[in-house]
Amino acid sequence: MKQRYESKELSDSKSSIVAAHTIDIVCDSCGFDVDEDDLNSDKCPDCGAPLELKQNITIEVAPLVIFVDTSG
Numbered sequence: 001m002k003q004r005y006e007s008k009e010l011s012d013s014k015s016s017i018v019a020a021h022t023i024d025i026v027c028d029s030c031g032f033d034v035d036e037d038d039l040n041s042d043k044c045p046d047c048g049a050p051l052e053l054k055q056n057i058t059i060e061v062a063p064l065v066i067f068v069d070t071s072g
């Protein structure tokens with residue numbers, strides 16, 4: 001299961017910016033992508049091991065706008 005979070009500035013803090021990121025919840029044993037419905041299961045629906053959840057967090061790099069001065 002992938003959950004995506006948009007980048008945002010925390011309004012209660014002056015300098016904190018949360019980068020856009022994706023949290024992928026997988027089985028720690030086999031890496032199976034665990035659905036929301038299966039989060040409360042005792043066993044992994046794929047490998048049958050006792051379900052240990054692992055979060056893979058992918059930070060997305062914000063798109064950069066680069067201005068190149070080619071006028072010399």
Ligand SMILES: [Zn+2]
Pocket residue numbers: 027028029030031032044045046047048049
């Ligand atoms: Zn598994």
